[in-house]
Amino acid sequence: MTDNLITLTIDGAPVSVPPGTLVIEAAKQAGVLVPHYCYHPGLPVAGLCRMCLVEIEKAPKLQIACATTVTEGMVVKTQTAPAKDARQGVLEFLLINHPLDCPICDQAGECELQDFVFQEGQASTRYAEFAKRFNPVEDFGPDVLYVPNRCILCTRCVRFMEDVAQEPVLNVSERGDRAFIGIHPEARLDHPWAGNVVDLCPVGSLLSKDFLHKARAWELDKTASICTGCSQGCNISLDTRDEVVVRVRPRPNLDVNRYFICDHGRMHYRWMNRGDRIEAPLIRHDGELKAVDWDEALDRVVGILRGASGGGKAVALVSPGASSEALAAAKRLLSGFTWTGAFQVVMGEEAPLAGVPNLALRAERAPNAKGAEQLGYTRDYAPALAAAKTAAVVLVLDDPDCAVETDGALLYLGTVLGDDAPCRKAEVVLPIANVAEEEGTFVNRDGREQRYFQAKPAPGMAQPAAWVLGQLAQAMAPPLPVAEVS
Amino acid sequence: MGYPHKPHPKETVVLSQYFGDADARTYKGWVKRGGYEALAQALKSDPVAVTDIVKESGLRGRGGAGFPTGLKWSFMPKEKKRPHYLCVNADESEPGTFKDREIMRWTPHALLEGTAIAAHAIRAEVAYIYIRGEFTEPWTIMERALGDANAAGVFGDIKIHLHRGAGAYICGEETALMNSIEGKRGNPRIKPPFPAAAGLFGLPTTINNVETLAAVPHIIKRGAAWYKGLCLSNPKSTGTKLFSVCGHVQRPGNYEVTMGFPLKDLLYDMCGGPPAGRTLKACIPGGSSVPILTREETEACLLDYEGVALKGSMLGSGGVIVFDDSADMVYQIMRLARFYAHESCAQCTQCREGTAWTTKILERILAGQGKTTDLDLLLDLSENMTGKTICVLSDSCAAPIVSGIKKFRGEFEAYLAGKRQPVMVS
Numbered sequence: 001m002t003d004n005l006i007t008l009t010i011d012g013a014p015v016s017v018p019p020g021t022l023v024i025e026a027a028k029q030a031g032v033l034v035p036h037y038c039y040h041p042g043l044p045v046a047g048l049c050r051m052c053l054v055e056i057e058k059a060p061k062l063q064i065a066c067a068t069t070v071t072e073g074m075v076v077k078t079q080t081a082p083a084k085d086a087r088q089g090v091l092e093f094l095l096i097n098h099p100l101d102c103p104i105c106d107q108a109g110e111c112e113l114q115d116f117v118f119q120e121g122q123a124s125t126r127y128a129e130f131a132k133r134f135n136p137v138e139d140f141g142p143d144v145l146y147v148p149n150r151c152i153l154c155t156r157c158v159r160f161m162e163d164v165a166q167e168p169v170l171n172v173s174e175r176g177d178r179a180f181i182g183i184h185p186e187a188r189l190d191h192p193w194a195g196n197v198v199d200l201c202p203v204g205s206l207l208s209k210d211f212l213h214k215a216r217a218w219e220l221d222k223t224a225s226i227c228t229g230c231s232q233g234c235n236i237s238l239d240t241r242d243e244v245v246v247r248v249r250p251r252p253n254l255d256v257n258r259y260f261i262c263d264h265g266r267m268h269y270r271w272m273n274r275g276d277r278i279e280a281p282l283i284r285h286d287g288e289l290k291a292v293d294w295d296e297a298l299d300r301v302v303g304i305l306r307g308a309s310g311g312g313k314a315v316a317l318v319s320p321g322a323s324s325e326a327l328a329a330a331k332r333l334l335s336g337f338t339w340t341g342a343f344q345v346v347m348g349e350e351a352p353l354a355g356v357p358n359l360a361l362r363a364e365r366a367p368n369a370k371g372a373e374q375l376g377y378t379r380d381y382a383p384a385l386a387a388a389k390t391a392a393v394v395l396v397l398d399d400p401d402c403a404v405e406t407d408g409a410l411l412y413l414g415t416v417l418g419d420d421a422p423c424r425k426a427e428v429v430l431p432i433a434n435v436a437e438e439e440g441t442f443v444n445r446d447g448r449e450q451r452y453f454q455a456k457p458a459p460g461m462a463q464p465a466a467w468v469l470g471q472l473a474q475a476m477a478p479p480l481p482v483a484e485v486s
Numbered sequence: 487m488g489y490p491h492k493p494h495p496k497e498t499v500v501l502s503q504y505f506g507d508a509d510a511r512t513y514k515g516w517v518k519r520g521g522y523e524a525l526a527q528a529l530k531s532d533p534v535a536v537t538d539i540v541k542e543s544g545l546r547g548r549g550g551a552g553f554p555t556g557l558k559w560s561f562m563p564k565e566k567k568r569p570h571y572l573c574v575n576a577d578e579s580e581p582g583t584f585k586d587r588e589i590m591r592w593t594p595h596a597l598l599e600g601t602a603i604a605a606h607a608i609r610a611e612v613a614y615i616y617i618r619g620e621f622t623e624p625w626t627i628m629e630r631a632l633g634d635a636n637a638a639g640v641f642g643d644i645k646i647h648l649h650r651g652a653g654a655y656i657c658g659e660e661t662a663l664m665n666s667i668e669g670k671r672g673n674p675r676i677k678p679p680f681p682a683a684a685g686l687f688g689l690p691t692t693i694n695n696v697e698t699l700a701a702v703p704h705i706i707k708r709g710a711a712w713y714k715g716l717c718l719s720n721p722k723s724t725g726t727k728l729f730s731v732c733g734h735v736q737r738p739g740n741y742e743v744t745m746g747f748p749l750k751d752l753l754y755d756m757c758g759g760p761p762a763g764r765t766l767k768a769c770i771p772g773g774s775s776v777p778i779l780t781r782e783e784t785e786a787c788l789l790d791y792e793g794v795a796l797k798g799s800m801l802g803s804g805g806v807i808v809f810d811d812s813a814d815m816v817y818q819i820m821r822l823a824r825f826y827a828h829e830s831c832a833q834c835t836q837c838r839e840g841t842a843w844t845t846k847i848l849e850r851i852l853a854g855q856g857k858t859t860d861l862d863l864l865l866d867l868s869e870n871m872t873g874k875t876i877c878v879l880s881d882s883c884a885a886p887i888v889s890g891i892k893k894f895r896g897e898f899e900a901y902l903a904g905k906r907q908p909v910m911v912s
Contacts, residue, residue: 047676048833050874061873067676089870093839126863130846153832172671172832175654177842179832 107204109217233444279460323440719746772802
């Protein structure tokens with residue numbers, strides 16, 4: 001491996017990279033961020049913003065780091081006067097027609113134009129007295145607005161639609177300083193992956209209607225998570241403001257989703273903020289569900305399980321959105337029984353992203369079906385539901401609307417419980433955290449185990465399902481039986 | 487005007503020999519004049535041998551850059567693994583240049599013959615001739631000529647297509663032209679890869695100018711030594727060159743002279759000099775994209791690649807724009823800048839914004855509202871627009887501004903000081 005590396009120097013730091021690496025990527029390895037706009041590692045190189053001009057020894061003029069491949073012994077300098085002057089020149093040209101409406105722009109705080117101007121731009125303009133270019137805001141699609149006045153024409157959006165989504169509905173219209181991003185007159189930006197143009201836009205020119213004026217970038221906390229929209233397992237960031245999830249953005253993972261997520265996943269977060277949550281453990285008392293503390297509730301469950309155990313039948317009806325940890329703990333809890341575990345998956349339409357191999361919004365709309373399967377849960381849901389009728393214990397995990405009927409004891413762990421939900425008949429209802437409120441693991445369709453983290457606190461007394469089930473398993477049978485994890 | 491004019495005695499008539507001779511346009515007429523003999527000869531020889539002859543002749547690209555033609559051909563892959571293409575740049579849009587139009591109008595078969603020879607030399611099976619959209623008459627003539635030549639079967643296995651531009655100056659840039667042929671927006675591409683590695687449709691491509699290719703049959707027929715001998719000054723510049731002279735001269739038009747010919751003789755003897763009572767003030771020697779020359783520089787300039795470079799400009803496409811003492815250089819430079827602002831493809835930041843901004847400043851100066859800092863600002867912006875973009879359109883806008891301010895600073899300052907009547911600019 002090391003034999004094939006090319007060694008070069010960037011701002012005095014030696015760095016070794018594989019042949020064919022672009023200078024801008026090699027610089028990242030050397031800890032140098034070369035300012036850039038049009039370049040994006042997930043898109044074809046355009047080389048047109050001219051922001052990443054750097055000095056390369058022996059080259060007659062400045063070269064763009066995004067389109068120059070490394071050569072052995074190359075000496076790259078990003079901080080020399082000519083390179084800095086060139087970048088300052090580009091920034092000045094970019095700003096002359098930019099409205100500088102940062103105070104009302106959603107991008108402010110995470111804007112690459114702001115960042116680089118702050119870093120090395122000029123303090124004042126020399127373009128005074130001329131009117132700035134004006135074009136009205138355009139409605140591009142279900143979730144995308146185009147604000148042409150802020151546009152720096154880096155064409156990332158055009159290239160995404162053309163080369164990655166492969167539905168070329170955007171273009172550069174007009175020439176010279178009249179240019180703007182145009183949309184096909186009979187088309188909408190409604191491709192299932194179109195929302196990525198908002199993330200790709202380095203400035204506030206392409207905006208998400210869903211996020212419009214919702215929060216300032218600096219008010220957001222970001223948490224690494226995994227999308228629950230389907231079985232692809234796209235890596236995401238849950239952006240929260242005051243403990244409310246306000247936005248979902250892709251988190252780069254070259255092996256799973258590269259830099260992208262689909263619009264279904266992007267919009268699949270409002271339920272995480274639901275207010276009608278179960279906030280306390282409930283136990284049945286005189287026919288009614290009554291709020292109690294955790295100790296009493298757990299004692300009640302242990303009592304039920306002890307009373308029913310001894311080779312009886314137990315059925316677990318689980319959500320394929322539950323963490324592998326919770327699923328494993330549930331299985332362990334019921335290990336004294338003749339055990340059946342099953343889940344059902346909501347199906348939808350598959351929507352691939354044409355330009356990326358093995359990336360699609362999957363028909364299977366659940367994040368952890370594979371993990372459930374690996375733990376021995378079955379997709380044969382109907383037989384399990386039928387078996388529940390005569391089981392001694394039935395455990396329902398986060399599936400309040402499953403049509404469960406049983407003569408045994410019904411235990412329900414969930415986040416919500418509707419008025420007419422079948423799980424209202426449970427002996428015990430235990431409040432659990434949702435995906436944004438706990439840490440856990442999902443296994444995606446390709447068998448990749450991926451961790452997600454807690455973005456906000458769970459409401460009331462709700463606890464992660466894995467904790468609840470773990471407590472119960474521990475209380476049930478010390479010493480613990482060894483979990484069978486396949 | 488009686489155009490085309492009778493050749494001036496000082497002209498060396500090679501390419502323009504049949505300008506004005508309608509019979510030479512026809513296939514039969516061309517063959518009668520010895521046409522297609524060079525092609526037949528070339529098709530019988532090895533492509534490398536043809537390339538070597540052109541290399542030996544010293545022919546250099548007539549489109550503006552002056553790159554040695556034979557050398558360019560030899561950049562094509564030695565081992566042919568994929569189809570090769572030839573592109574012919576007939577998108578002549580450089581302000582002040584109108585030589586290719588005349589070649590196509592009067593001697594379409596010269597271009598077709600040169601095209602076929604070049605295609606053979608680079609082992610291309612397909613050649614595209616990209617003709618400027620506004621060239622309606624040349625288009626019709628080329629179409630007929632191609633039809634007649636195809637009917638006569640002179641091209642062997644080589645297929646020649648005509649492709650019509652849609653009116654963008656930038657499509658004369660070689661890679662933008664290729665994008666345009668491919669049906670894409672005419673945006674220049676970043677290089678490398680160079681066309682010889684990945685050009686039209688991503689395949690090895692050579693692109694040549696009309697005038698360059700029109701000279702090729704003559705070289706094949708009369709030999710490299712003959713062509714090389716056509717040289718009055720620097721041996722690196724050989725052959726003849728068509729100069730399109732326009733502006734303040736008494737007899738504007740296309741003139742063909744041997745490389746190294748004095749610009750002064752071209753302007754005064756052949757074109758009759760400035761109108762009566764006027765004196766020469768300035769001259770742009772190579773199309774609007776090159777630096778402006780003063781009268782002194784013009785009168786001492788020799789017309790070859792090196793001679794013009796020595797005076798601080800470029801031979802370019804040979805579009806000679808002449809200004810007499812009545813010309814307002816500030817206005818002229820504003821018109822040039824406005825042209826580039828209109829034609830910028832909008833890819834590179836410096837070009838998209840810089841061409842428009844400099845135009846606005848020049849307009850402001852002309853309107854009597856310039857600021858004392860404007861000249862420094864223009865020079866600084868020009869610096870930012872030079873050598874930093876994908877193609878040279880931005881540089882081309884900056885060149886006349888920089889040379890104009892340097893050489894005619896007094897005229898700018900007169901506007902800035904309010905000593906000159908403001909001009910209505912619309």
